[in-house]
Amino acid sequence: MIGYRMVGSTQGSIARSRSDTTDPASVVEERALVPRSSSPPLRTLDDVRDQVSQEIAVHTITKARYMDGVRIGVRLVMSKSEDEYFLGQVAGRIQHQLSLHEHLFAVGTTAQTARSASSTLIICGSSPDFVQRAVLLASSKFIGRVIAAKTKDYRWVATIQDLGVSPYDEDALWDVLSKAARSPMDPLAPPPGSKGIDQILSEARAKLQRISPEQALDELRETQVGAPTFLVDIRPQAQREKEGGIHGSLIIERNVLEWRFDPRCTARLAIADRYDLRIIVFCQEGYTSSLAAYSLQQMGLLNATDIIGGFGAWREAGLPIDLDRRDARSLVSLAGSVV
Structure with missing residues (x-):
């Protein structure tokens, strides 16, 4: 019993000493650092699209293949509006994450609306030569279906008729990138029997x-x-x-x-x-x-x-x-x- 009272008395004195020596200002400061229970800020549509573009870019890079040391990838997604802006975000993130590596990617939308059956396709790469070769090949693959196109900042942005309606389109894009990314042949080592x-x-x-x-x-x-x-x-x-x-x-x-x-x-x-x-x-x-x-x-x-x-x-x-x-x-x- 005496031991118990002594321990209790000691604990009380320790508690009182701590209370007496505590700086009130520090207590207020510590309480200010404790998060209060409140509702999280509302997310805007731009926030959602930004997150989705990041996820698509990461997934597209993860599924990429290699052709002669060049990373290539194709991704067709659904998008109901602002196709070019959204795909530009995806392409930009891919180019940023692979800025130190040779790459060539094609991202496009397959959404079809009552007003138009056209979709956006962006081909982006680490080299203008890659993009140019891919553009020439893609124009041949989608002959008669390229409605409009422009080239800017290592990117080719095109409006394609009925993109993604057929499984052929995705296979065609993989073929385009594979051939565009291949290393040039040595002109001094032509096939046997050929003539210049x-x-x-x-x-x-x-x-x-x-x-x-x-x-x-x-x-x-x-x-x-x-x-x-x-x-x-x-x-x-x-x-x-x-x-x-x-x-x-x-x-x-x-x-x-x-x-x-x-x-x-x-x-x-x-x-x-x-x-x-x-x-x-x-x-x-x-x-x-x-x-x-x-x-x-x-x-x-x-x-x-x-x-x-x-x-x-x-x-x-x-x-x-x-x-x-x-x-x-x-x-x-x-x-x-x-x-």
Whole structure:
């Protein structure tokens, strides 16, 4: 009993001593730090969208794949309004979190409304080259469905018709990113058996007896040659109208040349009824014409050749040319009935 009272007395004195030495100001300060029970602040729609954009960005990065060291990802989400702004938030967070890594991502909305069946698609990346390659590929994948597009800050923002309606769209986007992110091939290590254009051109010219503009004009005026001789302009219409032409030349654009001169083809010209025709082909500078003339030779028209330097060399030599665009258009219309 004495021990109990002593302990109690001691505890009381300790309690009184603590109470006596406590600073009232510190008590008020400690109470001020204790949170009071109150309702949490109301969250706005912007707060919710900001949180959702963060979650989508994290999830999209988590599900990303790698292609040649580049992280790629696709995410299509539902959004009823402000598609571009919301997707911009998602793209911005992805770019921020992967700022130190090479990446290429596509995020889009699939919401369809009664007013419009269009949706927003954003392609963003760590490199303008990645984005540009992806844009070119995406434009091909969604040909006829890109309503509007703009490029800004390593991003391509487009309005796509019926995006996400078919499972094809997501697969197409993965394919676009995979191909756009691949490392460029070494131009010095081409596939076996392939040839560069310089080699192809050199081999074609080795089969031709190319002639100068003066020699071509002499041949056209020659009366002792038995085979019919034709000067053939294979340049596109826009180039003929801009640069001029050679009056009397036969205008047959490159894309139909073989069909018009092959004696075995039902689409041939009436004059293409024999294989000994002397066909002198020219383009603007004498490159395409060499390949065209060699192609005619491969079909059996062994007298085909081209003009060294093309129309440019013909004009510089002071030979007759036609600069009247109205006459050039009349020639084009005449060739159009043939070609």
